[in-house]
Structures are given as C-alpha cells and as structure tokens.
Amino acid sequence: MQRLAGRIATGLGSIAAGAAALFALNIWICWRLFRIEYTQHFNSVEGFFIAMARYISTHWGGFSWWPLWHCGMPYQDTYVPLVHLVVAAVASLAKTSAAHAYHDVLGVAYSLGAATLFLMAIRLGASRSAAFLAGLLYSLFSPAALLMPDVARDIGGWYYCRRLQVMTVYGEGPHVTSMALLPLVILALQYALDRRTRRSFALAALAIATLFLTNVPGTMASGLAVFCWIAVQPAGRWARGWAVAAGASGLAYGIACYGVPPSSLATVVGNVGPMHTGFWFALHKTPLLLPGALIAAAALGYLLRYSRLPLFARFGFLYCGLLAAMVLTAHPQTFELLPQVGRLQLEMEIPVCLLLGGLAWWIYTHSPRWLKPVLAAVAITAVAVQICNYRAGARADIQAVDPAARSEYASARWLDTHLHGQRVYATGSDRFWLDAFTDTPQVDGCCDQGTSMPVLRVLPYVVNPAYNPEVTKLAVVYLEALGAHALVTSGPDSTEEYRDIKAPERFAPLLPVLHREHGETIYGVPQRGTSLAHVLRPGEEPRIPDWHEAARAEVVKYVDAIEDGSRPEAAFEWLGPSTARIRATLRRDDLVSVQVAWFAGWKATANSHARAVSADGLGLILIRPECEGNCEITLSWTGPRDRKPCAWIAGLAIVLTAALLFISPSSLPAAKSP
Numbered sequence: 001m002q003r004l005a006g007r008i009a010t011g012l013g014s015i016a017a018g019a020a021a022l023f024a025l026n027i028w029i030c031w032r033l034f035r036i037e038y039t040q041h042f043n044s045v046e047g048f049f050i051a052m053a054r055y056i057s058t059h060w061g062g063f064s065w066w067p068l069w070h071c072g073m074p075y076q077d078t079y080v081p082l083v084h085l086v087v088a089a090v091a092s093l094a095k096t097s098a099a100h101a102y103h104d105v106l107g108v109a110y111s112l113g114a115a116t117l118f119l120m121a122i123r124l125g126a127s128r129s130a131a132f133l134a135g136l137l138y139s140l141f142s143p144a145a146l147l148m149p150d151v152a153r154d155i156g157g158w159y160y161c162r163r164l165q166v167m168t169v170y171g172e173g174p175h176v177t178s179m180a181l182l183p184l185v186i187l188a189l190q191y192a193l194d195r196r197t198r199r200s201f202a203l204a205a206l207a208i209a210t211l212f213l214t215n216v217p218g219t220m221a222s223g224l225a226v227f228c229w230i231a232v233q234p235a236g237r238w239a240r241g242w243a244v245a246a247g248a249s250g251l252a253y254g255i256a257c258y259g260v261p262p263s264s265l266a267t268v269v270g271n272v273g274p275m276h277t278g279f280w281f282a283l284h285k286t287p288l289l290l291p292g293a294l295i296a297a298a299a300l301g302y303l304l305r306y307s308r309l310p311l312f313a314r315f316g317f318l319y320c321g322l323l324a325a326m327v328l329t330a331h332p333q334t335f336e337l338l339p340q341v342g343r344l345q346l347e348m349e350i351p352v353c354l355l356l357g358g359l360a361w362w363i364y365t366h367s368p369r370w371l372k373p374v375l376a377a378v379a380i381t382a383v384a385v386q387i388c389n390y391r392a393g394a395r396a397d398i399q400a401v402d403p404a405a406r407s408e409y410a411s412a413r414w415l416d417t418h419l420h421g422q423r424v425y426a427t428g429s430d431r432f433w434l435d436a437f438t439d440t441p442q443v444d445g446c447c448d449q450g451t452s453m454p455v456l457r458v459l460p461y462v463v464n465p466a467y468n469p470e471v472t473k474l475a476v477v478y479l480e481a482l483g484a485h486a487l488v489t490s491g492p493d494s495t496e497e498y499r500d501i502k503a504p505e506r507f508a509p510l511l512p513v514l515h516r517e518h519g520e521t522i523y524g525v526p527q528r529g530t531s532l533a534h535v536l537r538p539g540e541e542p543r544i545p546d547w548h549e550a551a552r553a554e555v556v557k558y559v560d561a562i563e564d565g566s567r568p569e570a571a572f573e574w575l576g577p578s579t580a581r582i583r584a585t586l587r588r589d590d591l592v593s594v595q596v597a598w599f600a601g602w603k604a605t606a607n608s609h610a611r612a613v614s615a616d617g618l619g620l621i622l623i624r625p626e627c628e629g630n631c632e633i634t635l636s637w638t639g640p641r642d643r644k645p646c647a648w649i650a651g652l653a654i655v656l657t658a659a660l661l662f663i664s665p666s667s668l669p670a671a672k673s674p
Contacts (some may be wrong), residue, residue, distance in 0.1 A: 019115040026111035027578065029139070029390045030164060032398040033107035037099045040401045042408055043497040044171030047101065047432035048446035052078065053087035053097035054436060061087075065578035065637040068435050069445020069454055071482060071597040071620070073422070074640055076264040077450035082213035096102055099436065102173065109177035112168060115141040115579045120183035121354055123190045124312035127361065131312075132555055134357025142388035143352040145344045147328070149347065159386065160393040161604035163346055168397040172343075178218020181211040185222050186229050186315070192244050193237060201248060202660035208252035211408035213259050214270070216449070217340060221347040227294065231301025232314035254653030262598075263640040268449045274457055275448055278336035290337050297322045313358055320351035366502055403437070407494040407518030412437040414515050414522065422485035423595075427464065428498030430488050430520070443484050453597055453619030455482070455544075458551070463487075466503035475553060476510055477523045480559045481542075481618060483595030486514060486522050487594060493519030527563075533570035533582045536591040542563050554617055562593065577621040578637035588628045594621035594635065601639045606631050 056063050075081070083105065091101035112137040131222075142162035145152040154160050155165050188207040192200040212219050224309035230241040273280045282289065294298045297318060304314040323344055329335065330342035338344075364375055373635040403409040408430050415424055416438035425443040426434050434440055444456060451457060459482070463475040479487060489504030490496035495518065504521060511523035528534075540552040540561040570584035570592055582592060598615035605611060606625035612635070616622040625631050 008449075014126060015119070015122060018128060018135070019118055022114040022132070022139060023111050024388075025136075025139050026114055027107070027389070027395050029161075030107050030398070030480030032112050032394060033103045033110070033168075036103055036398060036400050037097055038401050038403050039103075039313075039397075040399045041169050041171065042401075042406055042429045042433060042495065044169060044557065045432055046173055047408075047429070047434075047436045049079075049084060049087075049171065050099045050102050050171055051433075051435035051446075052084040053091060053102055055439065056088035057091040057098055057101075060092070062577035062641055064235065067577065068439065068441050070451055070453065071443060071595065072441075073166045073450055073452065073597055074264070074599055074601070074637075076259065076261055076610075077267055077452070078445050079450070080174070080213050080219075081259045082210065083177055106167060106173045106177070109173070109180050109615075110164065113163070113176070113183075114179040116180050116183040116187070117350060117353065120187040120190075120355065121312050123187045124315055125310040126312040126354075126358055130358045130361035132357075133360050134354045136383065137356050137360075138349065138353040140383060140390060141280050141351050141353065141356075143356075148333055148345060149323070157394070159389045160479055161390050161568065163349070164344060164390070164394060165397055168394075170524060172346075174215040175343065175346065178211050178215035178222070179350070181214060181227060181364060182218065182222050182347065182350065185211055186225055189226065189241075189245055189248065192248065193241055197498075198660040198663055201244065202251075202657045204244065204248040205251035205255065205657060208249055209255040211568045212252060213256050216466070216614070217343045218347075220338060220341075221323075221344050224322055224344075225347075228297065228301065228319040228322060229315055230635065231298045232304050232311065232318055234305055251653055251657065254649050255657060256650070257646045257653075258643075258650035261551075261642045261646045263642050264450070267452055271449050271451055274337065274456070276339035277333070278330070278332045278334050279341075282335050282337060286557075291335060295327060310358075313353060316351040316354040316358070320348065320355065323348040323351070326359055329454075331385055347516075403433075405495075407490065407496055407520045408433040409437055410518045411515075411520050411522060412440065412468060412486055413487075414517065415440045418515070418603060419486060423483050423532075424486040424488060424522075425459075425482075425484045425525075426488040427460070427461065427500035428490070429496050430490065434488075443479070443482050454543060455551075455555075464500045464502060466506055469506070472506050474556075476507075476525065477556055477559050480527060480563070481555050481595075482620075483527075484525045485527055485530065487511065487525055489521050489523065491519045491521065496520065528565065529569060531570055531572040532595040533572035533584070534593045535567050535584055535586065536561055536568050536593050538589050538591065541593065541622055542617035558593075558618070580635045582623075582631075582633040582635065584631055584633075585629060586625055586627050586631045588626060592623040592625055592633060594623065598620050598622070599637075600641050601637055601643065602663055603636050603638050604633055605656070606633045 019213060051068070053147050055068065063075050066073050066078050069078065087098060087102045087105050090105060091098045094101065103450060103490045114180060117138050118131045118135035121134050122128060126134070129576070138395050139560055142158070142160070142167035144162050145155060151162055155162050166172045185207045188204040192204040226245050230245055231236065233241045300321065301318050307314065326337045326341045327345050327348055329337070332340070336342070364372060367375060374520060412434045419440065421439065421441065423441040423443055424457060431442065431444055434442060443459070487507065489501045489507065491504065493663070507523050511525060513521060513524040514524045540557065542558040544554050545550045569661045570582055572594070573581050575581050577619070584592065593616065597619055598621045602613045602621055603610070604613045604623045606627040610626045611626060614622050621635060622633070625633055
C-alpha cells in the first residue's frame with residue numbers, strides 16, 4: 001500500500017512539474033505583458049476591453065446600465081462579462097490601472113494554455129511524455145501557419161506564434177483566454193464520466209460556465225469539442241457521455257444565466273444576419289449542410305471507436321477534422337458553416353498539437369536505440385530555436401507606448417474636459433480607445449452583437465462615406481437625432497488607425513470646429529441644448545417601418561420637432577448610473593422623447609404616478625407623462641425582464657453546485673478507463 005501511494009504521489013508530482021514547466025515556458029515568452037500598460041497596437045479592439053474593466057473598477061455596484069455605448073445599453077449586452085470583471089477586480093485590489101491589470105490577466109491566461117492542454121491529454125489517456133510534447137508543440141508551434149498561407153504571411157513566417165499575435169496585435173484577449181479553458185472543459189467532462197460522482201459533475205458544470213462567460217467564439221469551439229468528445233467515446237459510454245455533457249451544460253447555464261440572460265442571447269442571435277452575411281447565406285441556401293457535417297462527424301466518431309487508437313488520438317482526429325472542414329471553407333462574406341468560424345483557426349491548433357505530440361512520442365519509443373539520441377538532439381535544437389523565435393516575435397508584438405503621443409488619447413482627454421459627459425460620434429481606433437481613458441458616452445461603441453437599434457447599423461453608411469453634400473447634411477441630422485454633441489474626425493497627420501470618415505473637411509461648412517490637435521478635428525453638432533429629453537406633440541414621434549427612403553423623412557421630422565424653439569425645454573439630469581430626472585412644463589397629451597436606447601427594463605413615473613414607457617421608431621425612449629403643468633419625471637432602469645428570474649436561477653444553481661462540491665462523493669462505482 002505504501003508503495004502504491006508512493007507511485008501515485010510520484011505520478012502526481014511529475015504531472016504537476018510538467019504543467020508548471022509549460023506554464024513557466026510561456027511566461028518566459030510573454031513576460032513583457034506583465035511590465036506593460038499600453039502597447040503600440042491602437043488598431044486593436046483591446047481598447048474596448050480595457051474600457052469595460054476601467055469603468056467597472058470605478059463603478060462597482062453601479063454598472064447594470066451601460067451608458068457609454070450605443071446610446072446606452074444593459075451591461076449584459078456589451079460582452080460576456082468574466083474577463084472584464086476579473087481585470088476590474090485585479091485593478092481595484094492591486095490599485096493599478098485597468099490597462100496594466102488587463103495585460104497581467106492576459107499574460108496568465110496565455111501561459112496557462114499549454115498546461116491545460118497537457119492535463120487534458122493525460123486525462124484522455126495520453127502518456128505523460130506524449131502529453132508534455134503536445135503542450136510543448138502548442139507552446140512553440142502554430143500549425144495554422146502551415147495550413148493557411150495567409151496566416152503565415154500575417155505573422156511573418158510559420159515559425160512565429162499566431163496565438164500570441166492574435167492576442168496582442170488584434171486584441172483577442174477573451175478569445176485566447178477561452179482557449180486556455182477549453183481543455184479544462186474536456187478534462188472535467190472526462191473526469192465526471194470516469195468518476196461518476198457529484199463532485200466531478202459539479203466541477204464539469206463550473207468549467208463549462210466559466211468558459212461560457214468568457215467568450216462567444218470560444219463557447220462555440222467548446223461546443224464542437226464536446227460533440228467530438230462524445231462521438232469518440234466507447235460504445236458503452238456514448239449515452240452516458242451525452243447525459244453528463246447535457247446535465248453539466250444545463251447546470252452551467254443556470255450558474256451563468258445572470259451574466260448572460262436569455263434577453264442578451266436573443267439580441268446576439270438577432271444580430272447574426274447583419275453581422276455574419278456568410279453564415280446567413282449558407283443557412284438559407286444550404287440549411288442541411290451544417291447538420292450534415294455534424295452527422296458525418298458523428299459517423300466518423302463511431303468508426304473511430306473501433307480503431308486501436310487511444311481516446312486522446314480519436315478525439316484529436318475528429319476535432320481537428322471538423323474544425324478544419326469549417327475553418328478552411330470559411331469566407332465571411334459568402335459562406336460560413338458557423339458565424340465567424342474562421343476565427344476558430346486558433347482552436348484548430350489544439351487537436352493538431354495533441355496529435356503531433358502523440359505521434360512524436362510514438363516515433364521516439366519505436367525508434368532503434370541508436371536513433372533515439374539523434375531524435376532527442378534534433379528536438380532539443382528545434383525547441384531552442386523556436387524559443388528564440390517566439391521571444392523575438394513577442395518582443396516585436398509587445399512594445400510599450402506612451403498614450404499621450406496618440407491622437408486618440410488627446411481627443412479623449414479634450415472631450416472629457418470640455419464636453420462634460422455629452423455624447424460623441426467617433427470611429428475607428430478613436431472609438432476603440434475613447435472610453436479606455438474617459439467616461440465619454442458614444443453614439444456607437446462596442447460591440448456589434450449587442451446592438452439593439454437598427455439606426456446604429458445605418459449610421460456609418462450615412463456619416464462615413466463622402467457621397468455628396470446632401471448626404472453630408474443628412475449625416476448631421478442623424479447625429480442630432482441620436483443626441484450627439486460632437487463628431488471626431490481624423491486627418492492625414494492623425495495617429496488614428498482607420499480613418500473611416502472620408503473627406504472629413506466636408507463637414508466644415510456645416511459644423512463649427514471645437515478643437516484641433518494631433519491631426520484630428522472635433523466638430524460640434526448643433527443641438528438646442530445639452531439635454532437628452534425633448535417635448536413632442538402627439539404624432540411627432542418617429543415611426544419607421546423600415547430603413548429605406550421613408551426613414552430619412554421620419555428622422556428629419558423628429559429633428560425639426562426637438563429643435564423647435566417655440567416649445568418648452570425639458571431638463572434632463574442623471575441622478576445615478578441608472579436613474580434620471582426630467583423636469584418640464586407639459587400639456588396633458590404631450591410626449592417626452594429621451595435620446596437613450598429603450599429596453600424593456602425602463603420604468604417612468606410622472607409626479608409619482610407610473611407612466612407608460614415604450615420605444616419610438618428610432619429605438620429611443622418615449623414617455624407618455626399624462627401630466628399637466630410642472631412635471632417631474634423619474635426614469636429608472638430596473639434591468640431586463642428576465643433579470644429577477646435569472647438571479648433566482650443563478651442563485652439556486654450556485655447553491656446546488658456548492659452542495660454537490662462539498663457533499664461526500666457518490667457511492668456509485670467509477671467507470672472503467674477507456
């Protein structure tokens with residue numbers, strides 16, 4: 001017994017040492033992340049993620065309504081929340097900037113990826129050596145660069161790291177974080193299938209919930225991975241694998257539903273068509289293709305069950321084949337089997353490295369004794385060369401920059417100082433980074449999957465292109481309708497990365513110049529005042545059945561009404577993050593339009609009496625005060641309709657999970673290892 005215990009301790013020690021070594025290697029590669037605040041990549045969307053963490057860290061307990069983007073939106077609609085909450089917590093506890101905390105968290109998440117792959121491979125039946133080689137390959141090799149020439153050109157050669165480049169250059173921090181969690185999901189499910197205990201089931205649910213709350217593409221990739229994991233299980237475990245995965249996923253969504261409620265999922269699904277035209281076309285033209293691909297994958301998994309391959313190899317073959325079929329055929333504008341499935345090129349590297357690690361160890365163990373030292377020497381040399389290559393790539397991709405030298409920072413600080421929280425329209429990297437430095441509300445913002453107002457999808461096609469003077473005049477009208485007080489444009493001397501607004505000087509005859517600095521011009525958008533509330537007469541509220549020619553006339557009519565100086569003004573004041581007060585002298589049939597996005601959680605009272613709140617044709621708030629004379633209206637955000645049910649469900653799911661974790665393990669016999 002003592003000998004057995006010693007062997008187990010030795011085995012666990014070697015596993016821990018292997019995971020620690022892989023983690024340390026990746027820390028060594030990306031160590032600059034831990035010493036940097038802002039990188040040179042202002043073209044990346046990480047400005048949005050830093051903005052989320054910065055705002056949360058300064059508004060704990062008061063960010064259920066998100067005022068910064070899309071004329072306001074529920075926080076749950078911005079982005080799945082876990083990474084930003086963790087970064088905000090690190091920033092608050094460590095008393096550091098959100099930008100610094102963001103890179104610290106990402107450095108840890110990136111470095112964990114190889115270690116979690118190593119642990120998953122062992123749980124799926126790989127030897128410790130084969131699993132370590134898989135983790136080592138994942139740390140120092142990007143198979144996507146060999147399979148996709150565009151990727152190799154983008155990163156500068158097959159010997160550089162795609163995963164690190166996507167995280168740093170393009171700002172895909174949450175996606176890369178989810179990749180570190182994906183192997184843990186498969187590991188936890190396999191553990192639950194093997195052990196058949198309450199505790200292992202709860203751990204599987206926690207792993208799935210954590211990944212689900214991290215990133216949408218990562219969740220999609222995880223779903224495909226779980227499907228493949230079930231498909232390659234031995235015949236006697238197939239049904240049980242489905243039951244474990246379905247049960248754990250159900251409990252996982254119960255845990256996570258407060259952070260991503262059904263209302264937010266509905267918004268994301270509703271935006272699939274406008275955002276992902278390739279998937280939309282494929283879904284409508286070939287609706288049976290995706291089910292057919294999954295059926296074919298299930299059939300291949302069935303055949304693989306009867307091969308002599310170990311479970312990790314069967315999983316690797318099926319997952320690699322399914323992802324490769326989807327990724328390599330993806331064309332975002334014309335054909336995709338899943339939305340943005342081309343981004344899963346990163347996850348495709350997980351099964352490829354898993355297979356290559358197993359193959360490399362098989363070749364080594366079946367080689368003649370005299371050849372083994374040669375293979376070891378070649379491997380050690382390749383590892384040394386790739387460490388140098390990866391560190392060089394990291395040095396190029398992670399360089400510190402002073403944001404004060406950037407036009408994005410200069411414009412953000414000026415807007416914060418002089419507009420005092422008034423809404424602005426910005427594009428490109430100005431839009432990405434504006435709220436990383438300030439609390440200035442934007443007409444647009446992040447992220448497109450959370451957009452609820454159709455007018456926001458139309459707006460860039462009106463404001464950005466330089467079609468003709470008439471369209472430029474119409475652009476100003478649209479900005480007025482959406483409560484914008486400033487327009488940020490970029491000239492040739494600006495550091496703004498995209499310059500989406502073409503020929504910005506065309507606004508000079510129409511708008512006053514408020515400020516010029518670092519090659520950027522900030523124009524003022526004429527408004528009657530700074531208030532977001534306006535008095536309308538019956539019938540003046542915009543009614544827009546579609547977004548064609550009729551919409552323009554409705555927007556013009558609405559702006560004429562809110563700019564009419566003959567009617568009383570409505571004073572608007574935020575009393576807190578999600579409560580506003582409006583004061584106006586009204587007639588009983590007057591309406592009050594508020595240039596804030598309407599959602600089903602807004603409630604209004606007029607002189608302490610509850611009143612109807614709805615959306616107008618633009619998607620803004622419309623109040624029917626039914627009030628005569630001096631009226632005080634209180635507008636309060638109470639959360640989406642499913643907020644309270646989701647809070648109860650999440651609370652019960654968390655209590656159930658805690659009970660499963662701390663109740664003694666089930667007495668059911670453990671299943672045999674595959």
